[in-house]
Amino acid sequence: MDTAYIPVRQSLWRFFLLFLFTGFFFGAAFAQTTGRLTGRVVAGAGPLSSVTIRLSGTRLGTLTDDQGQFTLANVPAGTHTLVASRVGFVRLRQAVTVTPGETTQLGDLTLNETAEQLQEVVIEGKNAYKTDIASSSLRLKTPLIEVPQNIQIVNRQLLADQQIFDMLEGVSRNVSGVTKQEHWDNYARLNMRGSRVAPFRNGMNVQSSWGPLAEDMSMVERIEFVKGPAGFMMANGEPSGFYNVVTKKPTGTTKGEATLSLGSFDTYRATTDLDGKLSDDGRLLYRLNLMGQWKGSFRDFEYNKRYTIAPVLKYKLSDQTSLTFEYTYQFSQMSAIGSAYVFSADGFAKAPRNVSTAPANLDPTNIRDHSTYVILEHQLADNWKLTGQLAYFNYNQIGSSMWADSARTGGVLYRNTSIWDAFNEGKFAQVFVNGEVVTGSVTHRILAGLDLGSKKYIADWNQSFPLYDSTTVFNINNPNYYLPARLLPNFDRSRSLQNRAGTNVLSQSYSGLYLQDELRFWQDRIRLTLAGRITTARDSQYGAGTDETVFTPRVGLSGSLDKHTSLYALYDQAFVPQSGVDARGRAFDPITGNNLEAGLKRDWAEGRWNSTVSVYQITKNNVLTSDPANPNYSIQLGQTRTSGVEADVQGQILPGMNLVLNYAYTDSKITKDTQSENVGTPVPGFAKHVTNAWLSYRLASGPLQGLGLSLGYQGQLERQPWGLTAGTASKLPDYFRADGTISWQNRRFSIALNVNNLFDAYLYSGAFYSWSNYYYWQAEAPRNFRLSMGVRF
Incomplete structure (x- = not known):
């Protein structure tokens, strides 16, 4: 185990001695x-x-x-x-x-x-984009301005104004340094601070190797981005952080909303959100969200059909106790996974944006995604609350994926398709307690709990077929999308997926026990956070496994300069189990990560808008990357270091005018490696400069009351592709996209027209694939529109 991690027994003694000494000594002093x-x-x-x-x-x-x-x-x-x-x-x-x-x-x-x-024409209130407190699923009872960590929240109003349909779209633009990576159209991969951020849902880590299915925004209340390790939520995850998708819950107020949307490329969508009471005494509440969508594409013969059913019931057993039952079903049918990738030996963007590599007569991929939650909340006393959660996830995919065996100059492409049937199952349990204890003039905000989780992903990738022969070869410059019958794949599904998968099984089980005390001194002006977590993780991939027990400490300090301004500093740790072996059969060591962070938070104009500025440094040991000598295997780099500066502004800057503005500088490099020539080279998959803005203004009075205008942009400079290969022209061009909206709404009706990619730029991301000596990329949509019409009742 890495020397950065203190032995468990010794660390526990030091931690609890520090806990007792700090808390009770200072408490008795006042x-x-x-x-x-x-x-x-x-x-x-x-x-x-x-x-x-x-x-x-x-x-x-x-x-x-x-x-x-x-x-x-x-x-x-x-x-x-x-x-x-x-x-x-x-x-x-x-x-x-x-x-x-x-x-x-x-x-x-x-x-x-x-x-x-x-x-009020802005239903969410004047500070439509600003959120002051985290959801209960994030377990924190402290206002965000006092939390010693950078946490940014994208709320429902902002998602609606930007007409974001799912996690694969523009969510990332609203938080500093977050970028969306290339995708397979079935799950979202967001990067931040140099690596992938783990997806959470309602406070539970639901990440799998290829999942879960990207959440549709019809069921989402908000998305919380937690930057850096967070021992109060997890330790066995990337130290870059995570995002927490919070689903809609009953509010107890009878209301409803229905929306119809249409857009470019034959896009049609309908949603309904119903909220109310099922009993006269208000003890039984419900929420029901429904969505149906047909979304075409600017790429030929690409599409995605989806629908979502998300009922929630909440029963108040008493004034102190409630039970919530939540079920979500998402169905998605899409053209062959991977068809968004284009390949060329001639360089990036050497084909029109509408080119797809998927045959038009290839069977689609179907995904059925189920999730169930049971949540118990019990108020133990005025200052103590117990929360318990159980969740079950079940994901089933039947389909195929596209790639290229090779590419030749002039647009010639030798395509290949492989079966991709998969099953993903997750079982999760949490119980935690929040409370307060006062010793003298010191308040202790206590968070303690237990996390349990079990994940299993099995897949059949073992059947593949070339989509070419001596007489039929695809050309991206002159595409023929229909395959002759002799080249259509014939996958054998006569046996169960478990039997077909072989060693393609990835599983993880973990348990975490944690304790956090936030000590609040001098009328809450100074807040010292002391925390520790013991995590046991058993990880198995492709037949090789690891078993790790690690103690990770957390120390945070936050101080208020006045009631609107706070400074903070944080030290936290994380580790990531890594199963599998390299080409020589050697097992991989776990990733270990340390995070140092400091920042300044301030509320302006009596809390109508806020700003956060943070600096950080993350050190990761034992990082994996693709083996250049054998792409079917990985190698361990040794150590990477990511440092950066981030700034976020959010809220109402003038009456009727809301702003989201962010900037991030990220520098991620290899600092230790078995191959000395790699030291100092960039880590793949990040942009050194990322900046975004979204400015929205709505008239609150006069003959044009309710009219709104919005304008925004996304920008990335010095982008690093997924794969970095010496001697190739694989650097990605700078990225700039502008979007705008015109809308009108009153208490009951709304209409909005969004136009994305106003300047019709050819935007893409990709990399040079050294194994096959070609370039691959994914293009974004050209200029396009979405028109939505909504009614509230």
């Missing part, structure tokens, strides 16, 4: 001159979440949770004015008195809707 405030905010429809609670004349504040509850700790004894506010509601001011060493319970505070809310 006299009990403070108390606590607790309460709940309600509106006509019930509990009200995301309400800002603050004490006038102090920097103390918080947000209400999903149950409308809040707690303020370390409140100086005496009389204060409590202010509760949320966009669309009348601000509430109430005098409160705090007694030293005691908890003052305020009961229910009622907020009333304003006339402005009744006429």
Whole structure:
């Protein structure tokens, strides 16, 4: 094991001694001159979440949770004015008195809707793009401005304004440094800080080698990007971070929305979102999201048919306890996987954008994706909450994939297709508790829990057929898309997938036990996070396996310069088990990673918009890359180091004007390698400079009330392709894409026209494939439009 990791037993002793010493020593050092405030905010429809609670004349504040509850700790004894506010509601001011060493319970505070809310054309409120608190599935009870880590959230309003249909589209543009890599059209691969970020759903790590199926946005409430390792969520994952897809849940308010969309390349889509109560007493709630889509393509004979069914039921057993049952079914039928890739011996972009490598008469690929959640939430006490989750994922794919055996000058391409039947199963369980303990004038925000997971992916890649013979060869400059019957593949599916897969089995089981204490000093001005996680992971790929138990510490420090500004620093660790062997039969060591990060966060204009600036350095040991002598195997590079600077701006900068603006500088290099000539060379698959913007303005009054205009761009400079080969002209050109929207909406109706790639640029990504001595790339769509019409009821 890498020396960067302290032996487990020794680390545990040091960690818990530090925990006890820091917490209780400082707690005893302060006299009990403070108390606590607790309460709940309600509106006509019930509990009200995301309400800002603050004490006038102090920097103390918080947000209400999903149950409308809040707690303020370390409140100086005496009389204060409590202010509760949320966009669309009348601000509430109430005098409160705090007694030293005691908890003052305020009961229910009622907020009333304003006339402005009744006429609001932006349904999500004025700060449509800004989110102040993470979802409960991220386990944090601390406002984002106080968390010692860079966390960025893409919410539902931003997804809707950009008309993003699924994770394969423009989600990445809204967060600094996130880029979408080439894809097979069945799952999303997003990179950040030099490597792939793991996909989570509702707080669970659902990543598999080729999955899960990219989520459709019809069922998504928000997407949370957590940068760098996060021991409170995982340790056995890439130190670049993860993104957490949060699905829609019942709100208790009866409402609905239906949307019809159409667009370029024969794209048609319909969605319905129903939310409400199934019982008069409001204990049984429901949410139902439905989606159906036919999406064509700018590439010939490429398409994707999808539909999604996502019902959710929530039952409140009592005021303290609730059970949520969630099921999602996604179906996708698409043209042959891999048809988006184009190959040429002449260089990049040597074919028209509409060229597809898939035969028109090849059978499609069908994917059926099921997921089920059961969530228990129980309020143990005013300041303690228990959450338990069970989840089951089942993914079944029947189809094929395309690649090229070789390419010749002049556009000649020798295509090949192989079967790609696959089954992916995931079983997950979590239980965690959030709570607070006060020792003197120090508040301890405790997070402790257990994670269990089991994943298994099996696939049949063992049957392949050439799509050419002596008389039929494909040419990208003069394509003939119909194969003669003699060349159509005839895959044998008479045996079960398990029998056909052979050693193509990838599995992982893991368990994680973690404890985190956020110590809050001097009326919450200083916050010290001490945490540790023990993770055991058993990983097996293609018949070779590993079994690792690792302790990963986490130390974070956050301080408030004032109630709107905070500084933070973080040290965290992660590890990634690596199964398999190299060409000589040697097993791979696990990746180990260390992260150092510091940043500045600030809310501006009374919290209407915020900014985050962070710097970081990630060191990864035992990194794998493709073996240049044998592409069927990998080799371990030794060590890579990724460092960078990131900046994000999000929120309402002027009345009616919302902005998302970000920039990232990333430098990722090989720092140690068995081949000395590789030291100092870039790591494949990142862009040194990434910048994006989305500016939206909507008129709130006058004869054109409800009219909105948006304009945005995506830019990448100094892009590194997936594969780097010395002596080849494989550097990718700079990337710039502009998009715009014109829309109108009122309380009930909306219409929006989005135009993407305004300048009709030929945009692509790819690499030089040294094994076959050709270039491959994927092109993006030329100028295109999407028109959506929605009604709320």
